[in-house]
Amino acid sequence: MNTRTRTRITRTGAAAAGVLALLGVNACSAAETGGGSDKVVNLHTPSWVGAEVNTAVAAYLLEHELGYTVKTKQMDETPAWDAMSQGKIDAILEDWGHPQEEKRYVEGNKSVVSAGGLGVTGHIGWFVPKYVVDANPDVTDYKNLNKHADLFKTPESGDKGQFIKGDPSYVSYDNALISNLGLNYKPIEAGAEATHLAQLEQLYKNKKPFLTYWWTPQWMNATMDLVEVKLPEYTEGCDADKKAVACAYPDVPLKKWMNAKFAEEGSDAAKFLKNFSWSTEQQNLVAKYVAGDKMTSEKAAEKWVKENESTWKAWIPKS
Structure with a gap:
């Protein structure tokens, strides 16, 4: 949170286990690879349900529509940025704002590049x-x-x-x-x-x-x-000094990021992840399937994919 870092929220352990279970079978059989493999995609799995279902839906489509093996690595956000810069993770699908990491890896050594917006605004x-x-x-x-x-x-x-x-x-x-x-x-x-x-x-x-x-x-x-x-209105920089802050939290358009090498190789997986964008309502619906209705993440992703082809079809790269 440097924005969401201002607000990290640990999502249910059961949901986390569900996402790991979703991806674990293929992950165990795949060779360990870094970013850029044309057969294996490594995705970050955060600990909150909303972000976990991003991974679940993306993984389901990558595997069932594009023939990839998806492996996930569950870790906190800052370590995930470090791993992405090293190619150990190919993409982060929900970031609430990490300006220090952006300065270091995006502007600095250019090991990470933007993958566009998720389509969801965090508040x-x-x-x-x-x-x-x-x-x-x-x-x-x-x-x-x-x-x-x-x-x-x-x-x-x-x-x-x-x-x-x-x-x-x-x-x-x-x-x-x-x-x-x-x-x-x-x-x-x-x-x-x-x-x-x-x-x-x-x-x-x-x-x-x-x-x-x-x-x-x-x-x-x-x-x-x-x-x-209602808290005092947020203005740019009012939260710069975390000890003196006396304003509301800002709205945060959630972003996606990729390992630069993975993005540059231009695989269908990279193109798909750049295209992946959905609404708050869609994310909440799949999260409800998992956390509220107690579905496994795989079943929740499968249910949403089967019922929303008109949305995800646009994410699939054209051959």
């Missing part, structure tokens, strides 16, 4: 349930949060309101925001994303008030009606 913010807003309409402005701090108190937060944070492995500036905006709230880490989502699901089911770090795309937005709390 991070603070959210409360709509039932809380219905009872307290002014809670949607951060200036009124102190007025409602008692509403969000928990045994863990003591005499302050509780703010539920995302996964601690993801960079965010919620602690600084709470301090710099003078809010009477205590940030409490929810744990990994699966734990975070389970906690919110239970609170929502019981109509309990909560204030939480939240994001889109996120498939659970279809099952929980959450309303964003």
Whole structure:
């Protein structure tokens, strides 16, 4: 997150296992290769469901339509950039912004090149349930949060309101925001994303008030009606000093990146990955199949591919 790095969200372990299971059979039988193989494609698999289904759908089409063997490497984002620069990973399909890595590998040694946009815009913010807003309409402005701090108190937060944070492995500036905006709230880490989502699901089911770090795309937005709390407007550079930040998170058009050598060789796989672009709604739907409906990633990808040929047909390189 240097943007999403400002907000990393660990997605469900079950979904992660599903994507690895999807690609593991072929991966085990394939020879280990770096970027540029015309038979094997190495893709990064992040730990959150939305990005995992990018990989699942891309892998399904690469294997079933273009005859490739797809291997995945699951790792955090910064190490993935390092691996991509070395040709150990051919592509990252969902990046929320890593300016330091871009400067080093794209502008610097030119080992990484842009593969275009994913078609999805990421957004991070603070959210409360709509039932809380219905009872307290002014809670949607951060200036009124102190007025409602008692509403969000928990045994863990003591005499302050509780703010539920995302996964601690993801960079965010919620602690600084709470301090710099003078809010009477205590940030409490929810744990990994699966734990975070389970906690919110239970609170929502019981109509309990909560204030939480939240994001889109996120498939659970279809099952929980959450309303964003207005923070001070984001302006370019307002988040440069992470200790002094006092503004909202920016919207982030999500990007794809490729190993430069892999891209230059111009294989059908490289052309396909550049063409791969879908909407937030499409990504959320496949993520729901996995995380909500408990489908395996392979079955979820297969279901979407069979029902959306008009979308993915345009991604297949013309011979």
